[in-house]
Amino acid sequence: MSYIDQEATGELLRLAVKSSSFSVSDICKEMNISTTSIYNWFRGDTLPSIENLFLFAELVGQKVDDIVVYVSDRNNKADAA
Numbered sequence: 001m002s003y004i005d006q007e008a009t010g011e012l013l014r015l016a017v018k019s020s021s022f023s024v025s026d027i028c029k030e031m032n033i034s035t036t037s038i039y040n041w042f043r044g045d046t047l048p049s050i051e052n053l054f055l056f057a058e059l060v061g062q063k064v065d066d067i068v069v070y071v072s073d074r075n076n077k078a079d080a081a
Contacts (some may be wrong), residue, residue: 003070004070005044005069006047008044009068010045013042016056016057016060024039027056027059030059031052031056031059
């Protein structure tokens with residue numbers, strides 16, 4: 001089964017904010033979301049919607065592929081072979 005690793009993605013989201021010129025508060029204001037939402041992302045409790053994910057990536061100057069940890073069975077099987 002393939003899936004997005006919520007915890008690992010949350011850590012990448014947190015690091016993206018840390019390395020950007022924005023504070024968490026700035027990002028929340030720009031995205032019109034609550035600080036509770038963004039901290040839920042950071043902890044891996046929830047993931048942002050697709051729309052919010054792309055907006056977040058744009059704000060922090062990252063590509064979506066660089067801030068989402070995708071785990072694929074196909075990759076795991078290829079590694080095991």
